[in-house]
Amino acid sequence: MLFISQNDEQLDLKQETDTLMEIPTYEEDENSEADINDRQSFNVTDSQNEEVNQQEESTSTTDEETDPQSSCKEHDTSFNQTSNLKRHKRTHTGKKAFPCIECEKSFSTAAHLKTHMRTHTGEKPFSCKECDKSFNQISNLKTHMRTHTGEKPFFCKECNKSFRQLSNLKTHMTSHTGEKAFTCTECNTSFNQISNFKTHLRTHTGEKPFSCKNCDKSFRQMSHLRAHMITHTGEKAFSCIECEKSFSTASHLRTHMRTHTGERPFSCKACEKSFSQISHLKIHMSSHTGEKPFSCKECDLSFITASHLTTHMRTHTGESNSISRLVFLTLGFIRFISRSISNLP
Numbered sequence: 001m002l003f004i005s006q007n008d009e010q011l012d013l014k015q016e017t018d019t020l021m022e023i024p025t026y027e028e029d030e031n032s033e034a035d036i037n038d039r040q041s042f043n044v045t046d047s048q049n050e051e052v053n054q055q056e057e058s059t060s061t062t063d064e065e066t067d068p069q070s071s072c073k074e075h076d077t078s079f080n081q082t083s084n085l086k087r088h089k090r091t092h093t094g095k096k097a098f099p100c101i102e103c104e105k106s107f108s109t110a111a112h113l114k115t116h117m118r119t120h121t122g123e124k125p126f127s128c129k130e131c132d133k134s135f136n137q138i139s140n141l142k143t144h145m146r147t148h149t150g151e152k153p154f155f156c157k158e159c160n161k162s163f164r165q166l167s168n169l170k171t172h173m174t175s176h177t178g179e180k181a182f183t184c185t186e187c188n189t190s191f192n193q194i195s196n197f198k199t200h201l202r203t204h205t206g207e208k209p210f211s212c213k214n215c216d217k218s219f220r221q222m223s224h225l226r227a228h229m230i231t232h233t234g235e236k237a238f239s240c241i242e243c244e245k246s247f248s249t250a251s252h253l254r255t256h257m258r259t260h261t262g263e264r265p266f267s268c269k270a271c272e273k274s275f276s277q278i279s280h281l282k283i284h285m286s287s288h289t290g291e292k293p294f295s296c297k298e299c300d301l302s303f304i305t306a307s308h309l310t311t312h313m314r315t316h317t318g319e320s321n322s323i324s325r326l327v328f329l330t331l332g333f334i335r336f337i338s339r340s341i342s343n344l345p
Contacts, residue, residue, distance in 0.1 A: 071078040072085065074092055079085040087109060090096075096106035098113040102120045107113040115137060118124070124134035126141040130148045135141045143165055146152070152162035154169040158176045163169045171193055174180065180190035182197035186204045191197040199221055202208070208218035210225040214232045219225045227249055230236070236246035238253040242260045247253040255277055258264070264274035266281040270288045275281045283305055286292065292302035294309040298316045303309040 072088055072092075077088065079088065090108045096108050098108070098110050099106040100113060100116055100120075102117070105116060107116060118136040124136050126136070126138050127134045128141060128144060128148075130145070133144060135144065146164040152164050154163045154166050156162070156169060156172055156176075158173075161172060163172065174192035180192045182191045182194050183189070184191075184197070184200060184204070186201075189200060191200060202220040208220050210220070210222050211218045212225060212228055212232075214229075217228060219228060230248040236248050238247045238250050240246070240253060240256055240260075242257070245256060247256060258276040264276050266276070266278045267274045268281060268284055268288075270285070273284060275284065286304045292304055294303040294306050296302070296309060296312055296316075298313075301312060303312060
């Protein structure tokens with residue numbers, strides 16, 4: 001059995017010979033997307049050195065390790081080296097003979113342990129020559145390089161969209177299959193991405209991990225914190241090319257652009273109406289369902305929108321706002337007339 005000494009900073013050369021031959025320095029997932037799309041070469045720092053080192057270690061294999069008859073009895077696969085057969089057998093036994101001395105994780109190969117150790121040391125030997133970013137795995141560097149080259153090698157078979165990462169393609173595929181694998185046990189809401197699921201769970205736990213350094217406010221999502229920070233800076237970085245208006249977020253600019261293009265992407269399935277904002281569609285849907293989800297805690301009235309409830313609450317608090325009261329009374333009168341007309345024979 002192979003051991004890793006806690007007092008020795010380097011692995012025994014014999015262990016490296018037995019385990020590092022022809023193995024990429026990736027994490028536990030030996031079938032990562034970098035393996036799938038490893039045909040493009042990049043100008044990377046230090047990556048060549050690591051590959052040369054592995055080749056040198058491979059050529060130093062002793063003659064007694066070379067055995068053309070070495071084969072796996074599980075599915076008749078043959079190997080030209082005993083070390084490769086030993087490594088392959090771990091896929092059947094699940095044996096992880098290389099433990100991390102910093103944490104409780106163990107790995108099936110020394111190469112995987114070596115890559116993992118960088119999470120403790122902070123080492124990032126793979127540097128991008130196009131920018132200042134560095135990475136602890138060559139697979140991450142190759143993925144990053146696509147932001148410079150524009151390459152999107154992962155194609156959706158259902159539509160023409162392509163993606164830089166396999167994980168992004170898998171997420172996209174759920175838009176075709178309708179699969180939502182992550183379900184909340186509190187309210188049965190399902191999600192197609194685990195990130196959205198985790199964000200949703202904070203609505204139940206009340207967790208707000210993203211805090212503003214300028215005030216005491218905290219937020220459930222980083223995007224909400226970024227939007228909030230603009231209230232301190234006053235920055236409006238997103239400008240309309242059609243008019244002089246500027247906006248604090250890209251989403252607000254996209255919504256505004258529809259006033260120029262006339263686009264109404266949110267359609268009602270019950271009728272032919274379309275809307276420029278999804279919030280407007282949700283309000284419209286209540287005209288079909290009759291739902292009034294915003295209830296007054298002081299009386300029995302319910303309302304279609306939160307703004308209508310807010311206006312109504314002023315009748316209880318006594319807040320002086322003659323315009324708001326006039327709007328509220330007008331809306332009430334309109335609803336009364338509509339109901340009266342609908343009841344006519």
